Amino acid sequence: MQHVIVMGAGNLARALVKGWLDQTPLGMKLSILTRSNAYQERGWVVDDRAIPTYDPEILTTADIIVLAVKPKDVGAALTTVHTYAPAEALLLSCVAGVTLRTLTGALPQRSIVRSMPNIAVAVHDGTVVVADGNGLEHALWPILKSYLACLGHVAVVSEVWLDPATAVSGSGPAYAYVLLQALLEAGSQMGLPDSLARELAAHALRGAAELALAFPERTFSELTRWVASPGGTTEAALAVLKRTEVEDTLRRAIVAAGSQAARLGQTGPQA
Numbered sequence: 001m002q003h004v005i006v007m008g009a010g011n012l013a014r015a016l017v018k019g020w021l022d023q024t025p026l027g028m029k030l031s032i033l034t035r036s037n038a039y040q041e042r043g044w045v046v047d048d049r050a051i052p053t054y055d056p057e058i059l060t061t062a063d064i065i066v067l068a069v070k071p072k073d074v075g076a077a078l079t080t081v082h083t084y085a086p087a088e089a090l091l092l093s094c095v096a097g098v099t100l101r102t103l104t105g106a107l108p109q110r111s112i113v114r115s116m117p118n119i120a121v122a123v124h125d126g127t128v129v130v131a132d133g134n135g136l137e138h139a140l141w142p143i144l145k146s147y148l149a150c151l152g153h154v155a156v157v158s159e160v161w162l163d164p165a166t167a168v169s170g171s172g173p174a175y176a177y178v179l180l181q182a183l184l185e186a187g188s189q190m191g192l193p194d195s196l197a198r199e200l201a202a203h204a205l206r207g208a209a210e211l212a213l214a215f216p217e218r219t220f221s222e223l224t225r226w227v228a229s230p231g232g233t234t235e236a237a238l239a240v241l242k243r244t245e246v247e248d249t250l251r252r253a254i255v256a257a258g259s260q261a262a263r264l265g266q267t268g269p270q271a
């Protein structure tokens with residue numbers, strides 16, 4: 001039985017824990033280590049199978065530690081890992097921007113895997129981008145990989161792609177929600193009940209994503225043309241989007257997210 005301890009009880013930790021508790025992978029015991037009861041104020045409904053604790057002693061029994069704290073808190077969290085966790089425990093960092101070099105600088109003797117999940121791990125349709133590195137040689141990596149696969153798609157990539165992957169995949173659901181909000185408001189403006197507009201908007205995005213995955217040889221422009229017949233409704237919308245340079249604005253916004261990930265890495269963890 002592998003003991004997986006999630007450090008942090010925030011948004012990402014909650015998504016990971018929900019994803020795992022919904023279908024607890026075979027051979028996994030799950031615990032949560034946090035530093036305050038702030039998670040209660042954020043409405044975390046505690047499940048009896050994984051009650052958050054403040055006692056770092058729990059780390060002495062860890063096989064796998066999942067670091068889900070903010071970049072500014074990484075220094076203190078790594079000190080706790082160093083003090084309590086067995087040297088052979090495998091560490092999975094989910095922290096944006098903080099590089100393997102920085103992590104192994106703080107914990108030189110340990111096996112560390114750097115990753116970037118997204119929030120859809122809560123519904124087993126997330127993506128976990130994993131940086132290629134020494135941690136993948138640890139005996140527990142195949143098991144950890146199977147745990148991550150329970151949460152959705154796992155992509156192992158070169159570490160140089162982690163910051164852009166953070167911008168595209170880690171933050172990606174937030175851009176989708178901006179579009180969903182616009183669909184909801186427009187639907188509502190045209191008289192659709194909110195609940196129906198929300199349902200239709202979410203299914204439209206899910207269907208569009210499924211099509212993109214089903215036809216990888218098709219460009220997104222080609223897929224757009226499948227929807228937009230000449231002189232039709234979609235063309236009317238696309239003309240407004242083109243005029244207002246929405247695509248360019250989105251592209252610049254996402255590149256800004258990538259730059260921020262790189263900046264977080266340069267700042268390094270602070271205790």
Ligand SMILES: NC(=O)c1ccc[n+]([C@@H]2O[C@H](COP(=O)([O-])OP(=O)(O)OC[C@H]3O[C@@H](n4cnc5c(N)ncnc54)[C@H](OP(=O)(O)O)[C@@H]3O)[C@@H](O)[C@H]2O)c1
Nearest residue numbers: 008009010011012034035036038068069070073077095096
């Ligand atoms: N949110 C996402 O969708 C997402 C996606 C991918 C990656 N990430 C990464 O995941 C990390 C967490 O993000 P988040 O959105 O979940 O942040 P968050 O909601 O602020 O949660 C951070 C959690 O870490 C806890 N914490 C801080 N220091 C700790 C320590 N030393 N020991 C144990 N727990 C500690 C915090 O406790 P307090 O409540 O007491 O502050 C809080 O529960 C970030 O590095 C982010 O880059 C997030």
